[in-house]
Amino acid sequence: MTDSKPNASLTAPSIHGDALPPVEQHAQQYATVRNAHETELIEDYVELIGDLLTHRGEARAADIANRMAVSQATVSKMIRRLNELELVTSKPYRSLFLTEAGQKMAETSRARHDIVLHFLRALGVKDATARIDAEGMEHHVSDETLDIMQRFTEQQQKS
Amino acid sequence: MTDSKPNASLTAPSIHGDALPPVEQHAQQYATVRNAHETELIEDYVELIGDLLTHRGEARAADIANRMAVSQATVSKMIRRLNELELVTSKPYRSLFLTEAGQKMAETSRARHDIVLHFLRALGVKDATARIDAEGMEHHVSDETLDIMQRFTEQQQKS
DNA sequence: CAAACAGTTTAGCCTTGGCTAACAATGTTG
DNA sequence: CAACATTGTTAGCCAAGGCTAAACTGTTTG
Numbered sequence: 001m002t003d004s005k006p007n008a009s010l011t012a013p014s015i016h017g018d019a020l021p022p023v024e025q026h027a028q029q030y031a032t033v034r035n036a037h038e039t040e041l042i043e044d045y046v047e048l049i050g051d052l053l054t055h056r057g058e059a060r061a062a063d064i065a066n067r068m069a070v071s072q073a074t075v076s077k078m079i080r081r082l083n084e085l086e087l088v089t090s091k092p093y094r095s096l097f098l099t100e101a102g103q104k105m106a107e108t109s110r111a112r113h114d115i116v117l118h119f120l121r122a123l124g125v126k127d128a129t130a131r132i133d134a135e136g137m138e139h140h141v142s143d144e145t146l147d148i149m150q151r152f153t154e155q156q157q158k159s
Numbered sequence: 160m161t162d163s164k165p166n167a168s169l170t171a172p173s174i175h176g177d178a179l180p181p182v183e184q185h186a187q188q189y190a191t192v193r194n195a196h197e198t199e200l201i202e203d204y205v206e207l208i209g210d211l212l213t214h215r216g217e218a219r220a221a222d223i224a225n226r227m228a229v230s231q232a233t234v235s236k237m238i239r240r241l242n243e244l245e246l247v248t249s250k251p252y253r254s255l256f257l258t259e260a261g262q263k264m265a266e267t268s269r270a271r272h273d274i275v276l277h278f279l280r281a282l283g284v285k286d287a288t289a290r291i292d293a294e295g296m297e298h299h300v301s302d303e304t305l306d307i308m309q310r311f312t313e314q315q316q317k318s
Numbered sequence: 319c320a321a322a323c324a325g326t327t328t329a330g331c332c333t334t335g336g337c338t339a340a341c342a343a344t345g346t347t348g
Numbered sequence: 349c350a351a352c353a354t355t356g357t358t359a360g361c362c363a364a365g366g367c368t369a370a371a372c373t374g375t376t377t378g
Contacts, residue, residue, distance in 0.1 A: 019214060020210055020211070020214050020215075020226075021290065023225050023226055025287070025290070026226045027225065027226055027227065027228035028228070028291070029290055029291050029294040030203070030226070030227045030228055030229075030294065031228045032291050032294070032295065033291075033294050033295045034335095034336090036295055037196070038364090041364085041365075044189070051179055052179070055178060055179050056179075060325075060326095061325075061326060061327090062324085062325060062326080066182050066186065067179075067182055067185045067186055067189070068186065068189045069186035069187070069189055069190045070189075070365090070366075070367095071366075071367060071368080072325075072326065072327085073326090073327075073328080073329095073366090073367070073368075073369095074365070074366060074367075075326090076326065076327055076328080077327090077328095077364095077365080077366090078365080080327095081364090092326075092327075092373080093325075093326055093327085093372095093373055093374065120304065123304075123307055123308075123311065124307055125301075125303060125304050125307060126303065128184070129301050129303045129304060130304075131180065131184070131188055132187070132188050132191050132192075132301065133299060133300055133301050133304050135188040135189065135191070135192050135299075136191065136192045136195055136296075136298070136299025136300075137295075137296050137299045137300065139295070140292060140294075140295025140296045140299070141292055141295075141296065142284075142288050142291065142292050144284060144285065144288045145279065145282070145284050145288060145289075145292050148282055148283055148284055149282075152282065193365095193366090197334090200334085200335075219355075219356090220355075220356060220357095221354080221355055221356080229335090229336075229337095230336075230337060230338080231355075231356065231357085232336090232337070232338075232339095232356090232357075232358080232359095233335070233336060233337075234356090235356060235357055235358085236334095236335080236336090236357090236358095237335080238356095239357095240334090251343085251356075251357075252342090252343055252344065252355075252356060252357090319377105319378105320377100320378095321376100321377090321378085322375100322376085322377085322378100323374100323375085323376080323377100324373100324374085324375080324376095325372105325373080325374080325375095326371100326372080326373075326374095327370100327371080327372070327373090328369100328370085328371075328372090329368105329369090329370085329371095330367100330368090330369090330370105331366105331367080331368085331369105332365105332366080332367075333364105333365095333366085333367105334363105334364085334365090334366100335362105335363095335364095336361105336362080336363085336364105337360100337361080337362075337363105338359105338360090338361085339358100339359090339360095339361105340357100340358085340359085341356100341357080341358075341359100342355100342356080342357070342358095343354100343355080343356075343357090344353100344354080344355075344356090345352100345353085345354075345355095346351100346352085346353080346354095347349105347350100347351090347352085347353100348349105348350095348351090348352100
């Protein structure tokens, strides 16, 4: 085994800067992040497709490519994946649509995204910055934290 | 050009749920996130190596593998990259050390990480959750937001 | 209605970050 | 000090997510 030097504070929920967390916990932190990364892009695509359908009535590959700042080829490939995952339906050269599962994912993502964005604005972050941060943060915020953020925002708005 | 349907609210800094942001801004959001992803893992490694050096006096590949929940081969490969990037120095079969640049990066990452973690705890998030969320969020929080988080935490501690 | 243009797909390439299996070096200990 | 256990490295595989170039489809328009 490794990690066998000082045995102090293997359990204390102390501040991170003080001591290393126990191996298993530490490992789980990284594993969770790695995991989030796998679904992140998928969720972003589905969320964006949902938004385009809502606000534009259709979701074309070219729009997605523009808004994601990515080549059309990349989008095309990704759509194939989304299809295999049964999140979207698409006929070649036609607009995309979300399946049931896709719609559910889009709503969830949209909701998370909005909670984080509103929270950041309530905290006092400038709009442009809040948007960028929210885009990055949304996939890494637990339900627990999300809940707290939402309550915080509501609280703020009352005053 | 694409994106040519309704022309309303192309500039209003409205809430995301209401309308799509202008293409350029939207594109920049995604680009920023993609960019963060490229440096994220590197920073995690460097940060962890720094922590191990501080708290254990040495940083062995096996420790890193354990704490990241990743195979030793993966760590070994990554160390080669860190070497090329001149962030660590390493002699085969020996402990790692950080270069100047590596130390600077480790400190910065550590500081960001702590600010986010403390902020989440100050918000009322449970320790275990806060740690996981902080690990995921730290790379996506702008300096502006970081600043606000820090002030919020200090404020909270006074009361 | 044919040509030109815009949009989409396919093919083929690259890098990253995982993995396992096999091998090499180091360290510990009977 | 030899054998074994631990640690580190290398080789070779895979999937994901980018890219460009080229081929194909659909739409608009002279």
